[in-house]
Amino acid sequence: MPITRTAGRAALAAALGVLLLTAVPAHAINSYNATPAPERTEVGALVVQWDDDADPATPDRVDWMCSGTMLDGRTFLTAAHCTSDWPAGARFYVSLDQDVQSELDAARAAHPGDPAAVAAAVAVEGAAHQDPAYPGPAGDPHDIAVVQLPAAPVAARWHFTPATLPTAGLLDSLGPQGLNATAFTVAGYGTEEAQRGPGGLTHPGGGVRMKAPLTFDALNNPWVRLAMTAPQGNGGACYGDSGGPNFATVGGRFLLVATTITGDGPCYATNVAYRLDTPAARTFLAPYVTLP
Known part of the structure; x- marks a missing residue:
């Protein structure tokens, strides 16, 4: 049975990209037998801006959290556990850069104390939509979501060929x-x-x-x-x-x-x-x- 995150634990859990299924966590790319993928231009990172301390006087946090794939010029596919249970006001962005971490590091140095500017420097903001049946039972947790992006800023920033989905069954x-x-x-x-x-x-x-x-x-x-x-x-x-x-x-x-x-x-x-x-x-x- 999937375990959903509470708002207070959302930042930590999403930072690990975690969904628990029978107490086993979700995961990322290994070092062995793996190589960089600059040609996979349709693959992107989900970047989130959120309030991690409930103090409006301090800047929000911005970081990459999960991965995903462009299905067309504006639709980014990811997991529902990556977009759910965030504090109110969380904002979702997508970056198709090869090295998102370096881009974030440079943006933080260029825009100290301005999380919105950091996020905008590395990614394009969109609206997240997750399967309304999430979290479902272990038989089908409905752990699927999309982030709808404005097509023009995405096209102006990155060149990519959208992924091809499979036919039914x-x-x-x-x-x-x-x-x-x-x-x-x-x-x-x-x-x-x-x-x-x-x-x-x-x-x-x-x-x-x-x-x-x-x-x-x-x-x-x-x-x-x-x-x-x-x-x-x-x-x-x-x-x-x-x-x-x-x-x-x-x-x-x-x-x-x-x-x-x-x-x-x-x-x-x-x-x-x-x-x-x-x-x-x-x-x-x-x-x-x-x-x-």
């Missing part, structure tokens, strides 16, 4: 043999796998768009589970990759078939991604984009 139609033979790729801005140091386990990195190969593990409604195990040549997702894309090459086409939601805590084994070819996902997306 595509993953089911491939069958076990087809899924096992399918090449999967995960992308996002998240941190690396758990690393042990003097202070205990940490997840370094984050804020740079990366990609990694995955292989098929299991399929059900609403999940596709993808193996991240290094010996098989896989990489995978980790904290901050929530909402980010899982692509599949099917019939020579590079398709956005699922979004990262959860996985194992250390980010070594399995990426659990929300399918986009199911009736529930397509029903949510239909008002915002043209479905294949």
Whole structure:
């Protein structure tokens, strides 16, 4: 059963890109078998501006929180747990820059004490819409959301080709043999796998768009589970990759078939991604984009 965040914990939870499913957190891109992804121009970072101390006299906080994908010129797909349970007045932005963390660092130096200017310097503001059925039961948490952006500022700032969505029931139609033979790729801005140091386990990195190969593990409604195990040549997702894309090459086409939601805590084994070819996902997306 998904555990929703309270407003008081929203900033911390979203900073980790966390949704709990049977007490297992969501995740981001590993260091092993992963490479930078400057060519994946449709993949972006969700940037949030919010009040993290309930004191109107102090500046709001601005940071990148999750990952996502442009579906057309103005629609950014992400996870509902990335856009929900924020303090009142939270503002959502999208950046398609390759290195969002460096852009934020430079903007903070240029606009000290002005969070709105920092956010505007790195990203375009939009309106978040999440599935009204979120958080649903474990059988389908409806963990899907979009951020609707003004098309002109996005086009003026970045050049990209929107992702291609799958047809209804595509993953089911491939069958076990087809899924096992399918090449999967995960992308996002998240941190690396758990690393042990003097202070205990940490997840370094984050804020740079990366990609990694995955292989098929299991399929059900609403999940596709993808193996991240290094010996098989896989990489995978980790904290901050929530909402980010899982692509599949099917019939020579590079398709956005699922979004990262959860996985194992250390980010070594399995990426659990929300399918986009199911009736529930397509029903949510239909008002915002043209479905294949």
